[in-house]
Amino acid sequence: MFKKFKVSLLIFTAIMIGILSGCSSKTTTANTATGKNGNLTVNIGIQQSLGPLLIAKQKGWFEEEFKKVGVKVNWTVFQSGPPHFEAMAANRLDFGAVGNSPVIAGQAANIQFKEIASSSDGLKGNAIIVRKDSPLKTLKDLKGKKIAVAKGSSGFNVLYRALEKAGLKPGDVEIIQLQPDEAQPAFESGAVDAWSIWEPFVSLQTLKKNARILANGKSLNVYSPGFVIARTEFAKEHPDLVVRFLKVYEKARLFEKENRDDAIDLYANAKKIDKDVISYVLENNESLNLPISEEIIKAQQETADFQYSLKAITNKIDTSKVVDNSYIKKALKELKEEKTK
Structure with a gap:
């Protein structure tokens, strides 16, 4: 992939x-x-x-x-x-x-x-999120999972830096290239396991859908x-x-x-x-x-x-x-x- x-x-x-x-x-x-x-x-x-x-x-x-x-x-x-x-x-x-x-x-x-x-x-404006009932608890748990991200976006960089921090290679996950309007229903329906995205989608999902943040720019010490x-x-x-x-x-x-x-x-x-x-x-x-x-x-x-x-x-x-x-x-x-x- x-x-x-x-x-x-x-x-x-x-x-x-x-x-x-x-x-x-x-x-x-x-x-x-x-x-x-x-x-x-x-x-x-x-x-x-x-x-x-x-x-x-x-x-x-x-x-x-x-x-x-x-x-x-x-x-x-x-x-x-x-x-x-x-x-x-x-x-x-x-x-x-x-x-x-x-x-x-x-x-x-x-x-x-x-x-x-x-x-x-951008320290907290981008994040990798998972649904509230997701079994994924750490970045290492992303191995083998489907992750939505907009090609070439700020979410792209956060995702790849997060994989590096977790000791994972890009080939260890399945990257699904989706724009936000496509990624949101895919994330909410469970078609993808995680979503690397920016505000206001991060807050919308965490506050209204009880999604969880696996990592953001601040936790990764990565400016976006x-x-x-x-x-x-x-x-x-x-x-x-x-x-x-x-x-x-x-x-x-x-x-x-x-x-x-x-x-x-x-x-x-x-x-x-x-x-x-x-x-x-x-x-x-x-x-x-x-x-x-x-x-x-x-x-x-x-x-x-x-x-x-x-x-x-x-x-x-x-x-x-x-x-x-x-x-x-x-x-x-x-x-x-x-x-x-």
Whole structure:
């Protein structure tokens, strides 16, 4: 099964490179500008996760802010991080927020993007869970079992690091590649024995279904950081819009932090999730909007090297090469100056 998994990842990488090559000489219709921003549409990707992007989307803050400079906003919903990079390679996506493994796979496939801010440390935001009546008690018990995980996601890295810690090889388990909307019913029905997944699914399963956590980033001492990303060409052509984007993102992050009850209500209404689950998610996975630290870059490099050793990625990469903290530093500086006026 592991051989199949590696082949699938190799095919995914090849597709990414092919898409990039096919699109490198093209300009996206949606992003063709007349003048500085005329007729420009900013394309933002969003997952099923809770966070500042969802707050800003529900409140229309990006639309409101970008309208000031004659720019429209288009949203695309993704099940997980990897599809963001397919869209970026095809010039159909300008911004997104993703986990650590997708950016590594994207960089290894030579997708042109930049990490422009750190959105979470991810220590407790990813976990391997089992059902309440599962006989599995330790990571070693996963041997021979079926484990659901989204290909190339942050859950992928947590799973493989957990197997390593347990002294198991990837071939010792049966990895079932499923996106969250497919994995959830498979997990709940018992079609798979365990699920390597992120928030809010971790809290939803543990609080409402009494699922148990076998391991998470904290117990494994593995960072699964989140990042705000931007398409490289877009950022070069419109650096002012990248800064503007991050300022809106910060507005939403502060709303979540300073108006917790209102944020919980917003998330509950948007996702039809119980408020106690949302409260637990926010405690486990604090939203950030900061420059990417050397500690996070180091953790990313360790993850990339680990995945390269497994041949999950076929190119050895330097994870610092996709980091660009200039936009977030400028955004936070401008916000600070605006606040003191």
